[in-house]
């Protein structure tokens with residue numbers, strides 16, 4: 171097919187031969203279902219209640235039986251042809267289980283009525299179970315499955331215990347009000363009605379199984395402590411076939427192999443990132459520093475007891491032995507070898523996890539840091555597999571931001587480095603072999619970047635706080651356009667340039683971009699031929715065509731630059747419902763992370779990327795990979811984990827998969843976008859060490875390992891400077907230190923100033939650019955043609971990479 175046929179002409183062209191489409195095809199929906207089964211986490215299974223034996227009679231309780239949440243809301247949502255809820259999932263397995271129909275009808279009537287009234291899935295009150303229904307169900311079976319669902323979305327955060335009446339700007343207030351009505355203490359906990367339900371059921375049935383249809387961390391202490399609850403599966407928001415995937419796993423058609431990608435603690439307040447989360451609309455102080463997630467719980471005195479289920483934890487219907495563990499080091503590379511044996515009765519998969527602890531030294535270190543993992547193939551009972559995990563010694567270095575050893579350098583402090591191998595952060599056993607360093611070693615010298623200007627203190631490994639000097643914010647230049655009024659429109663759409671027709675291709679005397687592709691001219695020669703005005707238009711978003719709703723890149727037909735469309739989002743290609751094109755909804759990213767298998771994200775990336783391509787979109791705004799700093803972030807379901815290494819590895823798989831279709835992946839939101847409330851103007855205040863070791867690390871892994879063609883900066887401010895205008899982060903770290911050679915885009919309608927963003931290395935301003943402001947800044951000398959040319963180069967390189 172001729173270059174850019176897809177992005178230039180509409181309507182869409184089926185991807186497979188003979189006019190066969192892949193969008194929402196059975197093939198892709200199966201990939202979604204299989205991914206869902208790989209990431210669901212079995213957290214409890216007493217009395218061998220699961221898997222359900224063939225022919226078992228079961229009764230389903232909880233409105234989530236019908237009110238199934240496939241994924242979260244906002245740009246991470248997907249328009250699907252159908253969603254299979256839990257009841258439908260079980261009904262499809264009639265030859266496996268006998269369902270108590272009356273409870274299904276009861277919840278179906280209740281939920282359908284509320285949906286008709288316009289209620290959002292996941293935000294319905296739990297109804298009381300009528301006494302007769304309960305009596306009838308007990309007569310039918312001794313086994314009940316109780317499910318609970320949760321919904322959250324873009325633009326709003328979850329509620330904290332002590333957070334009364336959040337009336338923040340930039341929050342979807344109706345949804346906040348709705349959740350506030352349902353969940354007194356916030357939706358991290360069961361509501362009173364849900365608590366009553368689970369107590370009633372567990373009192374009345376011999377076997378109670380709990381299913382959690384959730385997008386992020388949740389209180390599960392009641393599951394662990396209630397002896398009458400036999401089993402529990404965290405089924406996550408499993409995409410469009412989540413109900414069927416859950417039912418299949420519970421029936422033993424498959425064996426759970428997911429492992430938690432976050433620590434599940436007892437209380438919301440147990441997570442250090444929660445304490446000041448809602449204190450201010452204007453800033454968040456990341457005082458816990460690098461002690462995020464298990465790094466906090468496994469290190470800080472007294473925190474370990476707060477954990478209900480640790481990071482990396484997850485059961486199977488079978489048991490595994492991890493034996494013959496050998497650790498060796500050669501020429502700066504550590505090799506861990508282990509043998510995994512299935513010693514139980516079902517076929518299944520295990521994840522071998524490798525953690526290290528570095529000497530406390532002068533900087534202080536977490537007691538455990540994930541440095542490698544490997545999921546086995548499916549092992550039959552009695553079968554073994556050898557796994558080999560390698561990493562370099564230098565990867566264990568810490569960033570010294572205060573010069574305790576060497577300022578602005580990654581250092582390995584002298585002493586003993588210990589390794590822990592096992593199937594969760596808690597159960598991992600210390601290996602005999604240690605790596606001993608006699609002298610401190612400077613691994614890599616850098617320069618100070620993104621240093622805090624208003625963070626007062628940070629947590630240290632011994633639980634005390636270190637006071638920090640306040641930096642100097644005055645170095646950030648004034649906006650030379652501050653007197654030039656911004657158009658007074660809330661969300662402007664991209665404009666079409668008056669002269670020079672857009673969106674259609676006409677004969678032109680001008681150089682054509684295809685000539686760069688075919689090698690007739692260089693990209694620099696091409697860019698030199700563009701006028702200042704052409705450049706000013708090129709660095710901003712372009713109008714939608716075809717099925718797109720998030721605008722395009724390029725669009726200068728005189729020069730043969732196609733208008734390449736973008737589309738969301740992490741759970742599947744997002745096309746607006748009114749367009750009529752339905753796509754596959756994959757499981758939420760938290761579930762994908764719990765697969766601990768980058769091959770799964772790669773498969774999802776390939777399938778999602780195919781749908782993107784088939785619908786003539788050139789750039790997919792996925793994967794989203796911010797850190798789960800606190801359970802409160804409303805978009806955690808779109809992100810992978812509290813751990814940057816796992817995040818980076820899973821996102822790298824996704825990027826490889828997407829880009830194998832020659833469409834662009836867009837890793838986002840770069841960076842420290844860990845809160846939705848007032849997301850466009852909230853300042854994330856963090857130390858340079860936490861920024862580098864936690865919040866940028868996942869991005870660094872993906873950039874170096876999978877070379878994404880594009881990255882999206884976030885809305886928020888970081889240490890006083892907008893992410894999109896952050897020269898240190900974009901030109902400095904991303905391009906300078908990591909060698910990123912792709913295009914940087916803003917998030918959609920940031921509050922940043924277009925010319926300042928461009929100067930900082932942020933090539934593209936979305937949803938629309940501000941050519942007048944760019945030209946005004948050019949005239950004032952605040953930005954140079956050369957700087958605009960660089961942005962143009964990155965934008966055109968992205969377009970040239972696309973099929």
Ligand code: BGC
Nearest residue numbers: 245720738739791838917918
């Ligand atoms: C979101 C991005 C999304 C973009 C385009 C923004 O509001 O933060 O994640 O890709 O909109 O829809």
